[in-house]
Amino acid sequence: MSKNSAENRKRVIETAATILSTRGLKGVSIREVSKLANAPLGSTYHHFPDGKVQIVTEAIEWAGEQAAITMKNCLTSDAKNGLLLFLQQWYERVRSSAFRQGCPIVAAAIEASQNEHEEHVRTAIADVFGRWQKILIEHFLSQGKTVEYSKSLALTTISCIEGAVILCRGYQNMEPFDAIINTLPLIISSD
Amino acid sequence: MSKNSAENRKRVIETAATILSTRGLKGVSIREVSKLANAPLGSTYHHFPDGKVQIVTEAIEWAGEQAAITMKNCLTSDAKNGLLLFLQQWYERVRSSAFRQGCPIVAAAIEASQNEHEEHVRTAIADVFGRWQKILIEHFLSQGKTVEYSKSLALTTISCIEGAVILCRGYQNMEPFDAIINTLPLIISSD
DNA sequence: CTCTTGTTATAACACTTGTTATAGGATAGC
DNA sequence: GCTATCCTATAACAAGTGTTATAACAAGAG
Numbered sequence: 001m002s003k004n005s006a007e008n009r010k011r012v013i014e015t016a017a018t019i020l021s022t023r024g025l026k027g028v029s030i031r032e033v034s035k036l037a038n039a040p041l042g043s044t045y046h047h048f049p050d051g052k053v054q055i056v057t058e059a060i061e062w063a064g065e066q067a068a069i070t071m072k073n074c075l076t077s078d079a080k081n082g083l084l085l086f087l088q089q090w091y092e093r094v095r096s097s098a099f100r101q102g103c104p105i106v107a108a109a110i111e112a113s114q115n116e117h118e119e120h121v122r123t124a125i126a127d128v129f130g131r132w133q134k135i136l137i138e139h140f141l142s143q144g145k146t147v148e149y150s151k152s153l154a155l156t157t158i159s160c161i162e163g164a165v166i167l168c169r170g171y172q173n174m175e176p177f178d179a180i181i182n183t184l185p186l187i188i189s190s191d
Numbered sequence: 192m193s194k195n196s197a198e199n200r201k202r203v204i205e206t207a208a209t210i211l212s213t214r215g216l217k218g219v220s221i222r223e224v225s226k227l228a229n230a231p232l233g234s235t236y237h238h239f240p241d242g243k244v245q246i247v248t249e250a251i252e253w254a255g256e257q258a259a260i261t262m263k264n265c266l267t268s269d270a271k272n273g274l275l276l277f278l279q280q281w282y283e284r285v286r287s288s289a290f291r292q293g294c295p296i297v298a299a300a301i302e303a304s305q306n307e308h309e310e311h312v313r314t315a316i317a318d319v320f321g322r323w324q325k326i327l328i329e330h331f332l333s334q335g336k337t338v339e340y341s342k343s344l345a346l347t348t349i350s351c352i353e354g355a356v357i358l359c360r361g362y363q364n365m366e367p368f369d370a371i372i373n374t375l376p377l378i379i380s381s382d
Numbered sequence: 383c384t385c386t387t388g389t390t391a392t393a394a395c396a397c398t399t400g401t402t403a404t405a406g407g408a409t410a411g412c
Numbered sequence: 413g414c415t416a417t418c419c420t421a422t423a424a425c426a427a428g429t430g431t432t433a434t435a436a437c438a439a440g441a442g
Contacts, residue, residue: 026217042420109361155370159354170300179346
C-alpha cells in the first residue's frame with residue numbers, strides 16, 4: 001500500500017465527515033467526496049469496497065473519536081472548568097463556520113433509516129454517543145455525584161449541546177449557545 | 192376549488208411533515224409524498240407551483256404551529272406541571288414510533304443549505320423556533336423569572352428537548368429523555 | 383349547449399445518485 | 413527483465429430526483 005493511498009483513504013473519511021456535518025447523510029455523495037478529497041473515484045471504491053455505508057460509518061467513528069479526544073483533554077486539563085472549555089470549542093466551530101457546520105453524528109442519527117442496509121451506521125452512532133456519555137459520567141463521578149445523577153447529567157449535557165448547536169443554525173445566531181452556557185452550570189454544580 | 196382539492200393540499204403538507212420528521216429534508220420526494228397522500232402528482236404541482244421548496248416550507252410552518260398549539264395548551268392547562276406534560280407528549284411520539292419520528296424542524300435546520308434557493312425554508316425554521324421561544328419566555332415570565340433568565344431558560348428547554356429526541360433515536364432507547372425529565376426541573380424551579 | 387376555470391394524467395427532460403465492470407497503469411519482489 | 417499486486421481511469425447501468433409541457437377531464441356559469 002503506497003503512502004499516497006493511505007492518505008487518500010484518510011482524506012476521504014475526513015471530507016465525508018465534514019460534508020456530513022454540513023449537509024447531512026444524504027448530502028454525502030461519493031463522487032463529490034472523492035473530488036474534494038483529491039482522491040480518484042476508482043481509488044475510493046478500492047479502499048471502501050462496501051461503498052457509501054462504509055465511508056459514512058467510518059466518518060462517524062472518526063468524527064466521534066475526535067470529539068471524544070478533545071472532550072477528554074478539556075476535562076482532564078481543568079476538572080472544574082473543563083466542560084466550559086469544551087463548550088467553547090463547539091461554540092467556535094459553529095460560529096466560525098457561519099452556522100454551516102453542526103455535529104455529523106446528529107445529522108446521521110436523524111437521517112439513518114431503519115433498514116438492514118444501514119445497520120452499521122446505526123451502531124456506529126450509538127457507539128459514539130455511548131462513548132461520549134461514558135466520559136462525562138466518569139467526570140461527574142469523580143466530582144462526587146451519585147451514579148444515577150451522573151448518568152442523567154451526562155445525557156442532559158449532550159442533549160443540551162446538540163440541541164443548542166441545531167438551534168444556533170436555525171436562528172443563525174449564537175444565542176442558544178449563550179443560554180446553555182448560562183444554565184448548564186446550574187444543574188452541574190448543584191448536588 | 193373543490194373540497195377534495197383543498198383536502199389534497201392539506202394531506203400533502205401533513206405527509207411531507209411526517210416524512211420530514213422521519214427521513215429528513217432530502218428524504219422528502221414529491222412523487223412519494225403525493226403517492227402517500229393519495230394526491231395526484233399533477234395536482235400537487237398545481238397547488239404548489241413553486242415545487243419542493245414551497246411544500247417543505249409549508250410543512251415546516253404547519254408542524255411548527257401544531258407543536259406551538261399543544262405547547263400552549265399544556266402550559267395554560269397547568270401552569271406548574273405544564274412543561275412536564277409537554278415533555279411527555281414528545282416522549283410518546285418518539286417511543287410509539289419506535290424511534291423513527293423526530294422533530295421535522297430540526298431535520299430541516301440541519302440539512303437546509305445556504306443558497307438563495309432555500310431562503311424561504313430557513314426563515315420558516317427561524318420563525319418556528321422563535322415562536323416556541325416566545326411562548327416559553329412568557330411562561331417563565333409569568334412565573335416571576337427575570338427577562339434575561341426567562342430567555343435563557345426558554346432556549347435551554349428547547350435545546351434539551353430537541354437534543355434528547357435525537358439522542359433517543361441514536362441510542363434506540365428513551366434514557367436521554369428520562370434524563371432531561373429529571374434534570375430540567377432543577378434549572379426551571381431554581382430562581 | 384358553450385365556455386371558462388380549476389384540476390389531473392402522461393410523458394419527457396436533464397441531472398444526480400450508488401454501483402459495477404473492465405481495462406489500464408504503477409510499483410514492488412524476484 | 414518478468415510478474416503479481418495494488419491502485420486508478422473510464423464508461424456504463426439502473427434508479428431516482430425536481431421540474432415542465434401538453435393534453436385531457438370535470439364542473440359550474442352564462
